[in-house]
Amino acid sequence: MISNAFSYHTPETLEEALAMLEDGGGKILAGGMSLIPLMKLRLASPESVVDLRRIPGLKAITEEGGAVRIGAMATHHEIEISPVIRGKCPLLGEAASAIGDIQVRNMGTIGGSVAHADPAADYPAALVALEARIRLRSANGERTVEASEFFVDAFTTAMEAGEIVVAIEVKEEEASEGFKYEKVAHPASGFPVVGVAVRVKKSGAGIAMARIGVTGMGPHAFRARNAEALLEGGAGAAAAAAVVGEGEETNSDLYASGEYRRHLARVHAGRAIAAALTRAL
Amino acid sequence: MATTITKPETLFGKRVRRQEDPRLITGTALYLDDLKMPGMHHACVVRSPHAAAKIRGIDTSAARALPGVAAIFTGADVTGLGAVPCAASIPGLRVPHHHLLAQDRVYYVGHPVAVVVGTDRYIARDAAELVEVDYEPTAAVADPEKALAAGAPAVHPEWPDNVAFNFHQEGGDTEEAFRQADVVVRQRITSQRLIPTSIETRGVIAEWRAGERSLTLHSSTQIPHLLRTLVAGILGMPENLLRVITPEVGGGFGSKLNVYAEEALMAYIAMKINKPVKWVESRRENFQATIHGRGHVDYFELAALRDGTILGLKLKLIQDLGAYHQLLTPVIPTLSVLMMPGLYRFKNVNADVVGVFTNCVPTDAYRGAGRPEATHGIERMVDMLAQELKMDPAEIRLKNFVHADEFPYGTATGLTYDSGDYAKPLHKAMAEAGYEQLRREQAAARAEGRLVGIGLSTYGEICALGPSIALPAGGWESATVKVEPSGKVTVLTGASPHGQGEETTFAQIVADELGVPMDDVLVVHGDTAVVQYGIGTFGSRGTAVGGSALYYALQDLKAKMKKFGAMMLGTEQVNFSGGYCVDEATGKSVTFAEMAVAAYHAKKLPANTEPGLVATHFWEPPNFTFPFGAHLVVTEVDRETGAIEIKRYVCVDDIGRIINPLIVDGQVHGGVAQGLGQALWEQAVYDESGQLVSGELTDYALPRASRMPWIESSHTETPSPVNPLGVKGVGEAGTIGCSPAVVNSVVDALSPLGVRHIDMPLTPEKIWKLIEGARA
Numbered sequence A: 001m002i003s004n005a006f007s008y009h010t011p012e013t014l015e016e017a018l019a020m021l022e023d024g025g026g027k028i029l030a031g032g033m034s035l036i037p038l039m040k041l042r043l044a045s046p047e048s049v050v051d052l053r054r055i056p057g058l059k060a061i062t063e064e065g066g067a068v069r070i071g072a073m074a075t076h077h078e079i080e081i082s083p084v085i086r087g088k089c090p091l092l093g094e095a096a097s098a099i100g101d102i103q104v105r106n107m108g109t110i111g112g113s114v115a116h117a118d119p120a121a122d123y124p125a126a127l128v129a130l131e132a133r134i135r136l137r138s139a140n141g142e143r144t145v146e147a148s149e150f151f152v153d154a155f156t157t158a159m160e161a162g163e164i165v166v167a168i169e170v171k172e173e174e175a176s177e178g179f180k181y182e183k184v185a186h187p188a189s190g191f192p193v194v195g196v197a198v199r200v201k202k203s204g205a206g207i208a209m210a211r212i213g214v215t216g217m218g219p220h221a222f223r224a225r226n227a228e229a230l231l232e233g234g235a236g237a238a239a240a241a242a243v244v245g246e247g248e249e250t251n252s253d254l255y256a257s258g259e260y261r262r263h264l265a266r267v268h269a270g271r272a273i274a275a276a277l278t279r280a281l
Numbered sequence B: 001m002a003t004t005i006t007k008p009e010t011l012f013g014k015r016v017r018r019q020e021d022p023r024l025i026t027g028t029a030l031y032l033d034d035l036k037m038p039g040m041h042h043a044c045v046v047r048s049p050h051a052a053a054k055i056r057g058i059d060t061s062a063a064r065a066l067p068g069v070a071a072i073f074t075g076a077d078v079t080g081l082g083a084v085p086c087a088a089s090i091p092g093l094r095v096p097h098h099h100l101l102a103q104d105r106v107y108y109v110g111h112p113v114a115v116v117v118g119t120d121r122y123i124a125r126d127a128a129e130l131v132e133v134d135y136e137p138t139a140a141v142a143d144p145e146k147a148l149a150a151g152a153p154a155v156h157p158e159w160p161d162n163v164a165f166n167f168h169q170e171g172g173d174t175e176e177a178f179r180q181a182d183v184v185v186r187q188r189i190t191s192q193r194l195i196p197t198s199i200e201t202r203g204v205i206a207e208w209r210a211g212e213r214s215l216t217l218h219s220s221t222q223i224p225h226l227l228r229t230l231v232a233g234i235l236g237m238p239e240n241l242l243r244v245i246t247p248e249v250g251g252g253f254g255s256k257l258n259v260y261a262e263e264a265l266m267a268y269i270a271m272k273i274n275k276p277v278k279w280v281e282s283r284r285e286n287f288q289a290t291i292h293g294r295g296h297v298d299y300f301e302l303a304a305l306r307d308g309t310i311l312g313l314k315l316k317l318i319q320d321l322g323a324y325h326q327l328l329t330p331v332i333p334t335l336s337v338l339m340m341p342g343l344y345r346f347k348n349v350n351a352d353v354v355g356v357f358t359n360c361v362p363t364d365a366y367r368g369a370g371r372p373e374a375t376h377g378i379e380r381m382v383d384m385l386a387q388e389l390k391m392d393p394a395e396i397r398l399k400n401f402v403h404a405d406e407f408p409y410g411t412a413t414g415l416t417y418d419s420g421d422y423a424k425p426l427h428k429a430m431a432e433a434g435y436e437q438l439r440r441e442q443a444a445a446r447a448e449g450r451l452v453g454i455g456l457s458t459y460g461e462i463c464a465l466g467p468s469i470a471l472p473a474g475g476w477e478s479a480t481v482k483v484e485p486s487g488k489v490t491v492l493t494g495a496s497p498h499g500q501g502e503e504t505t506f507a508q509i510v511a512d513e514l515g516v517p518m519d520d521v522l523v524v525h526g527d528t529a530v531v532q533y534g535i536g537t538f539g540s541r542g543t544a545v546g547g548s549a550l551y552y553a554l555q556d557l558k559a560k561m562k563k564f565g566a567m568m569l570g571t572e573q574v575n576f577s578g579g580y581c582v583d584e585a586t587g588k589s590v591t592f593a594e595m596a597v598a599a600y601h602a603k604k605l606p607a608n609t610e611p612g613l614v615a616t617h618f619w620e621p622p623n624f625t626f627p628f629g630a631h632l633v634v635t636e637v638d639r640e641t642g643a644i645e646i647k648r649y650v651c652v653d654d655i656g657r658i659i660n661p662l663i664v665d666g667q668v669h670g671g672v673a674q675g676l677g678q679a680l681w682e683q684a685v686y687d688e689s690g691q692l693v694s695g696e697l698t699d700y701a702l703p704r705a706s707r708m709p710w711i712e713s714s715h716t717e718t719p720s721p722v723n724p725l726g727v728k729g730v731g732e733a734g735t736i737g738c739s740p741a742v743v744n745s746v747v748d749a750l751s752p753l754g755v756r757h758i759d760m761p762l763t764p765e766k767i768w769k770l771i772e773g774a775r776a
């Protein structure tokens, strides 16, 4: 890596880290899987890099009172193999296991992923479907933001300057729920061209609850509320999948146009709904 | 002296593990970037961000002011040096003067404009960003067909038509063939630009010894000796004062079969600053400034009788050359033309090539070099003809193959195919795949509305490049074999293997011929101060040409050892076998080591015999070799998404005799991977303004291990009569055979929808649009 020169800090507490970030010239370093490539290409040239790895407690994955709390520094791999995640919010684990390769999953963190807000990141689809909340800390204290409000645009979040993601909070999925994360991997980057996360709860022959999160299709992840409503209203999977992404902006690149991405989101929403239904009790 | 001798098993044909692998897989091998020299400086190249621009001025003052910056060089510093060489000799070829650094204009994104040298690579990079180049952007053209259109921007203002050359070749009477034809199929077929993407990028260290006036150039290259000759020429220095060393080379695929500006620049800079200087290319630079491959737009017409007999072929080939000629740039499409008849008997070919300048990095040899394009074209056209005539694609091929009893076979393009039995691998592939059964399964799948395809390609290729008449710098190869006084054997090969495994296959040849253990054999290559002159490794020539040179050197050496053996046994007639010389009359023998000692201690010499045991052979091949084979691919297309699944990949490659099946497997797998890359994923894309859009590995989709199908690889073995080993070459076979088989398979899958042709890469979106189009 031939980056610009930068100073490197390893704070031992969050307070220390916040103080180091105060002047605005610093960047947080978590797993480095997004920041370092940017620095290598000199697309990011921070004056200082504040590494959160030495701060105790930021990695923990815990469960209390029906809610799971995932520390920002938990790696994708820790999330993918966590018994808590597997038991209480398996959709998130399924998304984590779809990220990159094992080297990336061993380094990259959930806090880094949500803060970076790559429009093609895997987690956001699951997080919006799980109605997760992002817990932020700043010198002024803590606040939480709903995942569906957090991802504002490509590489843009609801975070204010000087805020650190400290945790992700997720309500337990009910044991009877079915879930599925479907990903179409980009052949070059491995990121999703589209990723669709689905949760469903059956009631008799119908569907009592449906949540559909979509990533990769547009500048930020979104909940396909129109499709959720159709499913809950008994319209059937095909009809619901057919409206996913309606009215949403799309991304395009060499590999896939916006039109094709929207089409893929629909096809894979249909498949994810079907798979989730077979898992629902 | 031993009296009973057991002849060891021969190693020819054995799956011997690669001698080079332990150091490669334990990370102890030394690549260019692992090398460090005392006082070494680092260079960073300032490159053009524009596809076309005038340079109004360059301000280096801010860069120079940065502490640690040792020197900065711009175009003005190198006007007195020679140009980046092009070895092609096509009549009328327009050759732009390819300065080491841009002069008053830049012609492509990545064009070197200046070099900054600093005490470390960070300083060099920082300073490079401080070099201010005042560009006046001008209109660019990145598409070869657009470059040919009237009014297109001129890449080189002196040649407003953007034509670098026209080349015509014909054989037979194509007009008459087309008059006789019942059917003519026509198609425009592209072979997209590809980025060779060796895992190790290019890199150079130049070390000047002022006292000796000698220069050592370490470079990640496929051609150390040619590099030495040509860089010496650029610098105007005596060739014997320049030494080229190739460390471990992490892949080349043709992209390092070249002489690049940076190689000469680093040599020049080391002399100027009197310090060793290192330059290692970044991945982005590799994409922008190392040659690309392919870049064809081909217009084919194939004429045939109603019974499927092919009569003739017409081709208009548009080659995207890029902005300059690198070493072989204009030669590559002429290789395509040679290969146009494929494995078929028709004798009428008419080809026109136009080489076109574009504001892109030059194209040049990339695995297959001209032959994949040709094979893709002819194999697609034959399939289209079969579709048109409602014939089975296997049947039409069998009908048109050159017959096994017609070799050596003279082609319409003037080649003489050495040996072959083209039906054999096709029959074998069909048997292994269960062709009849597959067709029945396909019919059943179609009845269910599924899109299942079966695709064939029966490819031929030109290997073992080649007779010297066909190669600018000569097509022979050299080998020296030395038996050391201790009986160990050292081979010096002029071929410069870089991953192909010749350290192992050559040791196998030596072990068999001399009867020594393989572990006693060291194969040395890639150092011009150690190895006699050689041509290098490319064009599937390493073993077929370099191995043959070795074989003949070994015969000379054996003859000499027999003289020593006879003298030591006090007889006239001895047999050399299994590492011993044996007097058959008495059963007495001397060992290999005893003969080695005798030859060096030289207390007594056979008549007319010099001391020592060294033999050198420079071997000139009388012809190319012509491998062939059949690839059969079963695919299924997802109707909803257009995604392609490869369900079977069966290939039967006839590459002549096989020395090491394990290494051959590796070559076939790697070749097929790169063929799949072209067929399905890879594309170097420049936008209208000449920006390289596929500029990083995040956009440029290489084949990955996880996406590879299971390759069912097997062989038929038709020895080549061209060389004593009977080998043909396997480096490029997989790549050449693959892409048409994949595309034929997917077109077959989509044929119920009326699809006739799809250009590569077969991205799912492209397929989806075809499916949607058929539905509409």
Ligand SMILES: Cc1cc2nc3c(=O)[nH]c(=O)nc-3n(C[C@H](O)[C@H](O)[C@H](O)COP(=O)(O)OP(=O)(O)OC[C@H]3O[C@@H](n4cnc5c(N)ncnc54)[C@H](O)[C@@H]3O)c2cc1C
Residues within 6 Å of the ligand: A027, A028, A029, A030, A031, A032, A033, A034, A035, A036, A037, A052, A072, A073, A098, A099, A100, A101, A104, A107, A108, A109, A110, A111, A112, A113, A115, A116, A118, A120, A121, A122, A123, A163, A164, A165, A166, A189, A190, A191, A192
């Ligand atoms: C080869 C490769 C393949 C990949 N494939 C995928 C994939 O398939 N799917 C996918 O989703 N991702 C993929 N990624 C990205 C990967 O998931 C990253 O780990 C993730 O995007 C960022 O997490 P990180 O911990 O590495 O963050 P870093 O790179 O350290 O930081 C990223 C950004 O977030 C900021 N940041 C980090 N932590 C915090 C925090 N706690 N609070 C506030 N700001 C913070 C940093 O300042 C920086 O701006 C891939 C990456 C690579 C290198």
